[in-house]
Amino acid sequence: MRALETWAIVVAAGSGERLGADRPKAFVKFGERTLVAASLETFESHDGIDGIIVAVPEGFETEMSLIADDLGAGKIAAAVAGGASRAESVANALACLPESAHFVLVHDAARPLAGEDLIDRVMAGLADGADGVVPALAVTDTVKRLGADGSVAETFDRSTLRAVQTTQGFPVERLRSAIERAGEGLAAATDCASLVETAGGRVICVEGDPRNLKVTTAEDLQRALELAG
Numbered sequence: 001m002r003a004l005e006t007w008a009i010v011v012a013a014g015s016g017e018r019l020g021a022d023r024p025k026a027f028v029k030f031g032e033r034t035l036v037a038a039s040l041e042t043f044e045s046h047d048g049i050d051g052i053i054v055a056v057p058e059g060f061e062t063e064m065s066l067i068a069d070d071l072g073a074g075k076i077a078a079a080v081a082g083g084a085s086r087a088e089s090v091a092n093a094l095a096c097l098p099e100s101a102h103f104v105l106v107h108d109a110a111r112p113l114a115g116e117d118l119i120d121r122v123m124a125g126l127a128d129g130a131d132g133v134v135p136a137l138a139v140t141d142t143v144k145r146l147g148a149d150g151s152v153a154e155t156f157d158r159s160t161l162r163a164v165q166t167t168q169g170f171p172v173e174r175l176r177s178a179i180e181r182a183g184e185g186l187a188a189a190t191d192c193a194s195l196v197e198t199a200g201g202r203v204i205c206v207e208g209d210p211r212n213l214k215v216t217t218a219e220d221l222q223r224a225l226e227l228a229g
């Protein structure tokens with residue numbers, strides 16, 4: 001019997017304001033290629049991935065197909081214009097998935113160093129029946145919540161906290177219905193798992209990877225390049 005299809009969505013439609021480059025963050029140079037190319041290459045070469053949809057800033061569709069050609073990334077089925085927020089970009093890409101897609105892995109182009117083993121762990125969580133799977137790291141700083149006046153209102157028990165990354169995985173229908181249900185609140189979601197949690201889904205954590213950092217600032221980009229070695 002053929003395995004259920006797993007598709008990847010790479011969200012690359014942000015502007016990269018905090019990086020402050022002369023182009024959208026995903027299209028910034030990363031070694032020989034671009035930041036987005038690094039993630040696309042990882043999914044292209046992973047045997048468990050059947051196809052890829054990329055969300056790009058409006059007007060970057062042609063640039064994306066040149067990148068795909070350059071990579072020889074035949075799994076990239078479409079490059080779609082993203083939305084005003086990350087979650088809207090995910091929604092636009094989700095609309096392009098074929099009916100045959102059973103699981104979806106959502107990945108930030110801002111994380112160029114996700115490894116095959118991290119993707120394997122997320123896929124294993126999905127195969128076990130979770131509604132959502134997120135790679136997570138223990139939090140080493142003590143985390144506090146501020147009250148309305150800006151002073152500390154609460155200190156969390158660190159042992160129960162996790163910092164989560166992408167790639168995050170879901171059964172396609174779970175994520176689709178969670179997005180529909182979010183309605184107006186969609187734009188505020190900083191990750192997909194939070195939408196599935198709000199919809200009552202069971203989201204589990206698998207081991208994240210400290211190398212899988214998110215490039216937000218110029219310092220992060222430098223650090224990622226050093227790690228890529």
Ligand code: CTP
Nearest residue numbers: 011012013014015016017018084085089109110
């Ligand atoms: N993203 C997206 N569509 C948006 C906003 C973000 O596809 N409207 C993507 C980004 O391209 C990135 C990921 O979501 O891969 C995480 O977002 P973030 O790191 O915040 O990237 P940017 O929004 O581009 O950066 P900034 O917030 O500094 O402008």
Ligand code: MG
Nearest residue numbers: 014015016086
């Ligand atoms: Mg952003």
